[in-house]
Amino acid sequence: MLKIEGLRVELPGFALQDIHLEIANGDYFVLVGPSASGKTVLLETIAGMHRVSTGHIWLDQRDITGLEPERRQLGMVYQDCALFPHLSVAENIAFGLKVRGRPPSDIARQQERLVRLLDIGPLLARRTTRLSGGERQKVALARALMTDPEVLLLDEPLGALDPQTRENVREEIIKLHTELGLTIIHVTHDFEEAVAMGQNIAVIGAGAIRQVGPADEIFRHPDSEFVARFTMAVNVFPGRTEVGPAGTSTFVVADARLLTRSTVEGPCWAAIRPDSIQLVATSSEAGPDNRFTGQISRIINKGSVVEVTVDLPPAMTCLLTRHGFDQLDLAVGRPVCLVVPPAAVHLFQD
Amino acid sequence: MLKIEGLRVELPGFALQDIHLEIANGDYFVLVGPSASGKTVLLETIAGMHRVSTGHIWLDQRDITGLEPERRQLGMVYQDCALFPHLSVAENIAFGLKVRGRPPSDIARQQERLVRLLDIGPLLARRTTRLSGGERQKVALARALMTDPEVLLLDEPLGALDPQTRENVREEIIKLHTELGLTIIHVTHDFEEAVAMGQNIAVIGAGAIRQVGPADEIFRHPDSEFVARFTMAVNVFPGRTEVGPAGTSTFVVADARLLTRSTVEGPCWAAIRPDSIQLVATSSEAGPDNRFTGQISRIINKGSVVEVTVDLPPAMTCLLTRHGFDQLDLAVGRPVCLVVPPAAVHLFQD
């Protein structure tokens, strides 16, 4: 287990503050946050590249806070791979064992294993400048894995790739995680990527951890406005809760009263994901079970999906697949009916 | 109208080849393509920054092929805005009229108008280094609009912005387009952005135009494998068409036979967008009307939407909203049924 306690790292013009994290062995852990939020600094601190002001980093009971990077047994892969440009692919991969003085036969055996696992045999003799983006990533992964690291640190591993290659490398990484039983810490600014890959997620903002938990929990139950907006909940409203008869809860915002299963009381926030709101033809009436009618104020066509905003008020946005959208024949100004499942109205206090 | 005829531009290690385009006045035209495909070079060539080897560029009957950039009456906005760092926001905006030697009163009047339109009054006295990403874009737009350009050229205007700001600037640009009746040529690598904003789209790849047409046409009816893949049609298969009795067409690929409304004959490609494929519980049988059963081989959770791949074969991927996915209780290995509307099977010859 990798355990971080009360970590503080001070850099010129930036600080990581009071970081607490526990990452179980074998976890796929994603650190996600906007740019300059400190995710890469945290990753580099785990790798031993920044001086720790206060706090500790433990790796399986071992305090590694002050340990040199070369003694931590961690593998690091940067976004643009940081392959050694003066070495061939094979030499890049062998680097970690060569500096350890391992005999060539050991190196060859280990290399053989990774070459098979990552299917990079044809690349070995090439210069690193002759590799495509996806090939670079695979070589960087192989290089990091040569030394059998306990934890693999990935800094935006998909960031520099085009969409097709991204899918490919994504699967490759997940395969490595499953087959080798690796602990992976993956840094990204892309929440979609975090949800797609992470078992557990920490959202980081301005040098502090904002929320940690299983991917699904972060996705459905953000506990601050920052996290709700960062996870693209889109419909995030400040309001208050009224407890009705028979223990029902109602969230009140502007003209709308939303039945909810959440139990937060008083002034609070609501987050409603746009994919959980259903849009139906206008024939049906507004009703007590979170049915609202309104006019479409905006349609944003995003290719395979379409965002439709209806001004109730408040303005509420729902997400349809393109096919679903086309079947409904919608246009700006047209009246429609929105249905918000009470279970989809998540309340929290910031 | 901006008209490009047989344009060829040669640069060290790269060439734009045989570009033909017609962009009507008032159009919102998007040039979209992968990185290094030549979109920015084409935009800069329209602006007069590259030497044209052969071909012509016409702007409203006027041949501007050899004209200096300063005489073209075009406005240019780069991705990172390229604001003059030694000038204040107000001086940046005034630049175009100052170099034309316009009197201060003219400049003030024009500036006043744009400040109101873009709501940037509070920014005027600031240094450009003190602006946020969205503010920078607005200032760059105001600067470009000061000289009343006939055509506004936007190079990745949303590329450097975080998701929230992007939405904002996107609306601002669309407002400008509508209110000022501008012709806009917008360059992006993001097909989603192209579809969301463009009335007409040209897909560019490796220095050549691959397909031009209304946004919806490009989206639904790619005419090459390159465009189909670039527009994320995802399900792109090579196969052949068999014409059945009563003039019905069937596309054959691997074990699957897909009824289609397209009329291409013989060897061809099919593109089926993942959002047009419906996934239903497995109770229903496979049938003649493009119903297939198979096991789920992969689930990629992308946050608000989920991609589910079923190996028929071929492997076919469909897109569900997260809410829709959750209600079906799907998992890898579970048998499901896919329904592919014949109208969604688009055939083309590459």
Add this chain to the structure above:
Amino acid sequence: MSKHPGSQLRGKSRGGGQSLNWVFTLLGMLILLFILVPLFKMVFLSNKQALGQALLDPQTLSSIGLTIYAALIATAIGFVLGVPLAYLFARREFPGKGILEGLIDLPIVVPHSAAGIALLFVFGSNFLVGRGFKAVGIQFIDSLAGIVIAMLFVSVPILITSAKESFRKVDVRLEKVARTLGASPWQAFARVTFPLAWRSILAGSLMMWARGMSEFGAVIILAYHPTVAPILVYQRFETYGLAQAIPVAAIMIMISALVFIGVQTLLRRRDAGA
């Protein structure tokens, strides 16, 4: 590429195994001391009284004045002719550019006395160019003009290189945008490129000026008289010995150091984004 704060490796602050830092620091200190001790000793430990006397000596003063003046003229010429060339190097492509960019630096490594000889071989009054100048009344031997061309020759590469680098640092798209906004090439240069590069160009000019003042070998060949300060130092040393040479040398080192502080301040402000 890294946009994150503090991406540099802060090796020194890590625990053990930092022998590299100690060894490198030790070696580095040796060369630092070798360079700094002589200069500091000249400035702070030379005879203050002799220094005061030197500042009252008319020959010393006029020699220093001449040095400053001649180097200023050389810098002005270098500015007018060199900055445009630097701009072309930074912004245009033409055949042979790489070779010319290299050749322009040659004066830095050519022996200075040989440079003086080469200049004399062209500007001497029995050669074509020299005869031409003589016809309009300019002679280069033992004259201010000779001092100026000697200084210009050895010091202009500094300004050209510095101006070229600073033009390169100005994002070319700023010029492009200026052009689309209606600016002519002249306006784009005058209103955008030059203002953004001027601080480094000024620093380069100061460096050129200081380098011009420092020239000895090329000047002594072309013009032993009138006597510039570096030659005066040599004369005093030859005629009266070290003690007499130190005051003039110390003054010149101080002037160079002052100019140099100006350069460093300019460059630091630029890096701070002011």
Add this chain to the structure above:
Amino acid sequence: MSKHPGSQLRGKSRGGGQSLNWVFTLLGMLILLFILVPLFKMVFLSNKQALGQALLDPQTLSSIGLTIYAALIATAIGFVLGVPLAYLFARREFPGKGILEGLIDLPIVVPHSAAGIALLFVFGSNFLVGRGFKAVGIQFIDSLAGIVIAMLFVSVPILITSAKESFRKVDVRLEKVARTLGASPWQAFARVTFPLAWRSILAGSLMMWARGMSEFGAVIILAYHPTVAPILVYQRFETYGLAQAIPVAAIMIMISALVFIGVQTLLRRRDAGA
């Protein structure tokens, strides 16, 4: 930032209004000619016969040999002491770093004769350091050692600056990755950073060597004898006149030019990514 091919403004090829290009080209040509004509004339138009004779003259040959040898020693010392300092400047943060980085360049602008005086003021046998060296048998006046320290003083900033820049160009994350892969700081330096920077460092060393060979003012103060080539040029000029000085000067210019071509080739290959 621009990843697209041909993002530079190719102004010259556009239609009218390109007066800026013509004016700048004209001005630039003037300074190019000013620098190149003297050097070319020396190399190509000096008396070939005299040049041949000079190459047979034992005094000339031994003087050139001495110059090459002394500059080589200075460069070797500069390499061992300067490259580590350059690495520290490029990679570590410490208080006063900016000031030290500036001071290291001071020898470039200090008058060379004054630099010679300053060195004498420290290394002369009646001063502390000089006495120390004398005790171990090294004297600096009129000796090889004096020539070497004079050359080292004026030329080492070139190597330090060049090495510093080339270390800076090596992505620091390559070192970081090397460390996570198990490399000690020494291994990361020896296997990653230095190999990636060495081409520019070699170019910087060649420049330092050429600059050392070119030194006249500082050397003449410390060691008139044994006579290095730049001083020989001056002696010949003083004693016999221009015609006798030209051959030696021309040979030295050719040697400088050859070294310089080597430097340029190295730098060009590096830019080509080889």
